[in-house]
Amino acid sequence: MNKNTKWVASPYLLWMVVFVIVPLVLIGVFAFTVNVPYDLEGNRLTEEQASELKLAYEGTDEEIPVVYKTVFSWNNIIAVSQYLPVLLNSAWLALIATLICLVIGYPIAYLMSRVNPSYQRLIQMLIMLPMWMNFLLRTYAWMTLLEKNGWINRILGLVGIGPFDMINTQGAVVLGMIYNYLPFMILPLYSVMLKIQNTTIEAAQDLGAGNIRVFTKVVIPLSMPGIASGITMVFVPAVSTFIISRMLGGGTNMLIGDLIDLQFLGNAYNPNLGAAISLVLMAFILLCMSITNQLDNGDEEMEGKML
Template structure:
């Protein structure tokens, strides 16, 4: 923990509050204001991707949890299979699919549709996030739902609860720990990603991860500003996660009452 967590954090703090000549300064932090629109765009796209992952993962996880153990293991293996390939390779594959001469536009062309401009858009960036991070939402949800006894759902139905009320009053509250974990595991990498936005966004939709990467590896090399951006991003993530966990605690207290 000291080597891989504390030391890097101390280095980030040191560079964030020092100038290039090593003197103490707040200029790096105060100068982040001009990148506020990039922070907002990063958070906005990450929230959209996280919500889509949750909407997709919830029914998938529930259906998987009701399968036999052999079927569940098979489905989990199929879910993890794309993760065995390179993250970069998977994103390149989507570039091939979404470009104007790509497979999707060629398929739509058979029906006299298109070609559509799908690459280098915000939608393509969100799609890349959803595709790459969806398993991180499904796995914690499945691990929680598989522990929900079928008799609990049957009891709710016997007491006259409709499918909607079973979902709202039984499944969602019991799955809340998995939902919180899934949101955390999807939102954090989404808000800090830079490969997806660069490849599927074509450099037109820079996210905060791209700006940080440019400060450390680009021609504008400035680790002090990059560290300040990283620090602000960490604070934003901690605040958002704290809010989510606060609602989680309130929900758990309500269930106990």
């Protein structure tokens, strides 16, 4: 079967070139080029000169002697420098969200893996169920909860506390990230913990390990692959989100995703700059994933030698 079936993949390979490789190359091309005005003799003009020329020729029948050419430039990449704080801020918020997800999710995943199987399935379903509601709607519902006149403040008001400013803060953005991506942390952790046999834990206990030592020396090391994939699955979407910050952060806490959106379909059209920011974001994600891959000892790559 070997030799013949290799060619079954060829339609896919073609597809892959067109829909995976070419788009990424295009991002690179956009990131390293700019559109600059030239006059008809081929001399480079400044934006001001071009504007003046255009104004001068406006309303006349003569053609405006300005042509735009796409040329190689470092400018976009250099311009991204000033937005690095935005990237770092996004990374910081995403990191907090990821850690909180880990802290909340780890015990849940552990408890889930230790109750009897029919309960396990029930809990698993209950965790997946909210994901069937559109994520924009769920985030919107958080607005209703967090607003100044929202549900939480009203309920607190009944007891005489508050009102608190909860919405339009960085905290609200982090909360939105935790809420939307928590299941992505719990599920990989849970599937790893299922593989930890009770007998392993009992063996450790029999050999004299206390609860804390069992946890740090047995449970945590064995669940490392789950921790790594959970962190990746929460961190990557959280760092690049652009809608949560807009809805819960009120647009005052711009994240790197908002910045990219702003350059493509938003209020400051500049796809070259947008592509450059995307490129930097990709490099950053590559770095983060290399680090998290390190956590699971390299045994469980996507290639999946274990399977």
